[in-house]
Amino acid sequence: MNLELHKVAVRQLAFGAKTGVSNGVLTVNKEELKALLLKDDRLAAVEFDLAHPGDSTRIMPVKDAIEPRCKLEGQGEVFPGFIGPVESVGSGKTLVLEGMAVLTTGRLVAPQEGIVDMTGPGAPYTPFSQTCNLVVVLTPREDIKLHHAEETCRMAGLKTAHYLASQCKAAKADHTESYDFPPLTQAMQAYPGLPKVAYVYMLQSQGLLHDTWVYGVDAKRTLPTLISPTETMDGAIISGNCVSACDKNNTYVHLNNPIIKALYKRHGKEINFVGVVITNENVTLADKQRSSSYAIKLAEMLGVDAAVISEEGFGNPDADLVLNCVKAEKAGIKTVLVTDEYAGANGASQSLADSCQEGNAVVTGGNANETIVLPPMAKVIGDIGQADVIAGGFFGSKRPDGSLEVEIQAILAATNELGFSKIGAYTI
Amino acid sequence: MAYRVIHYINQFFGGIGGEEKADIAPEVRDGVAGPGMGLAKLLGDKAEIVATIICGDNYCVGNQEEVGKFIVDTLKKYNADALIAGPAFNAGRYGMASGFACSAAAAAGYTTLTGMYPENPGVELYKANTYIVPTTDSAAGMGKALPVMAALFAKILSGEKLGTAEAEGYIERGVRINTFYEEVGAERAVAMLLKKIKGEPFTTEYKMPVFDRVTPRPGVKDLSKATIALVTSGGIVPMGNPDHIAASSARNYGGYEIDGVTDLVSGKYQTAHGGYDQTYANQDPDRVLPVDVLRDLEKEGKIGKLYHTFYTTVGNGTAVGNAKKWGEEIGKQLKDNNVQAVILTST
């Protein structure tokens, strides 16, 4: 398989008569997009807003972040199983509107969090303070069930991302990236002197608001399996995870998986990046045993020397991380783990809910319990009522001057466990 | 402008007395006392020890709220910026008192530092709250400890961000601090894995804690035939505490015969534990070491018999190393004497 990403740079967003991109400015026809989204009658209302880096704007609560992409050439369409048909993706050419994100917001459940500050002390903690954001403010109908509301909001984000990219197919790419994923027979024999490395990609799969989909299939219902890294670039993995803003993997980070990027960077030079194993994080103990054994068996079948293992979430998935690590190391596969920490407000508590001596190489996205004071912003996009929830102590507290004192857990992607950001921790 | 520092020391280093003066309430002296003299010289013009708090170790450990308030009030009264305590070397109660003093001050927003032997129980209890410089186990190491304490203290006072424990020379506090690295996590992870693959040294960003896991034994099949022993860390001892088991930071444990004893009565037994209100345990020591109930069960034939010796220590600021060693020794003695099961009581 070979996938070319045609990246069109977006440096500014504007509303206008025709959706399209020119000279780095993406114009969005609000009415056209609104009509498209309101075809789903489970939505009572939808509004749009814009947020640029440096604006005194806060967006909250954010459900998902998606990068606009669509197929230019090749089988299927992006977000297979949702936008695209269930045909395999990951080859041909895909258009990417780089430098922007679609952020969906709207009241799903209380309590709900996910803060993006476009400026101020909170900005460095989220990658979305650096993207031009089209915010889709969704109001699901009052009378629909919660899981339908979640699905509606999820689809609205994907539709928006696909729509925006589709209107820009004629645009010339500012730069192109090419990714090869040869058949395993070739891959296993290539670069004989280099260590074979696999990526074990753990997906959150606990239930409503904690789910991930692969080609439209609930990851909870799957056995671990192989996937081409190029399939992830076409949106084969979709996030339905909207709890714990700091370490939920938005669709955006699935599309732009930094571990895949880092492995490709060294592929053929220092390592032979042989493949990706996706696995899940079900709550039942039997499933944890089954999935970890199965995932590591797949890694063994690939004959790898080492594996990067990334987690999503915290608490019970720490058990899955440890199982994957122990089983891999026992099979002679050297591991590095990528996770985040809940070391308490004072940083002195045990960072993970589980531990193993085999886990001797660990990279983390930092302590999610670190607190930060977010000053008031001139504009808040989303559900303003959430500020009261925050004041109620669920995610922090509101000070008399209007600033929010929160744990960085409440900031979108603050401690991302794909290693998306530079944040980490050390012990004193 | 020199930083204003309060020095906390115990009754011994304050020149008041030894063990017999461990119960004295805290008092303040202007300027330096004891090791404060050496410390002040080393701090030079960076910081001035404006006053010294002297407090009995037992008093501090037993009256924490009051002592904590005294310390914070003194810091306020002298317009101080920081508190330095000890060094306590391997004196367990002094280590706990020094650690506590720093914690109380730190909680009120003051910069703090202390020094003690790494195995001092004060380390485990308070390292999360304050910087602790490692010292030798006795005051013979004073000459070595003070310069390190002074240098590190000056650094912290000046607001300099400290590096890791290894780099700066303090006992690792086990506290996680967030930082922005040069590279994104994914890059750091792949780079780390490459080193691991090549067998090159690498430093993990997070050390997984290793737990001393003990697999539980299977249940006793027939209790009515079993010999059960009683062991406690609740500090129950014969009246007078013949083996002088300390109220905290115990250095020993005791084994006492209870052949023919059906009930622990007030006046014949007492508690030595300084970490809880002793009233109820002294009224009826069975409350902590249930000899009476075990004798009943013996009579009723529910258990085979109660072992003729009970083992006891005080589990208050006990060094983990000691607890482990004593557990192994007691366990061996019980096993050699065909005891099937042991009931461990704590408080």
Place this chain on the structure above:
Amino acid sequence: MQANFTAGADTPKQICFFCDGDALQVLVAARDLIHMGWKLVHHPLYGNYRPHQQPYRSILLQREAENSGLSHEQNPTQDQSLNPAYQCLAPDPASLQLIEAALDVYRADRVLNPQQVPDVMLRDCSQLDYELMRLPLEQAGWEAA
């Protein structure tokens, strides 16, 4: 909330205890049952909610039918000395470790009480607890109503 689940025709029978108290009390009750030999079906810390963010917690435990002492007629809270459900079997070390780790997490945080939660949120919290327990309940043989 009342169970929306009914026992399937050929599944093990079930009992449901409602705990008087908060989520921490649920974990303590589960620990006590684990001490008696009941095994965890799922990880006690399911969901990405912290103890101060979600007032509800449910724990599903199981053991072999002949030792479960369960029947529709018997009220397991009475006559404990006769009921096999309360007979002590060897505790499962994995369940023990998991429940103690969960208790550590709950003891280190402020535990949210249902009384402290506004009604509109309570409904959502209860629904989410149900949704996250779906898979364990399904796998243990309960069918959603």
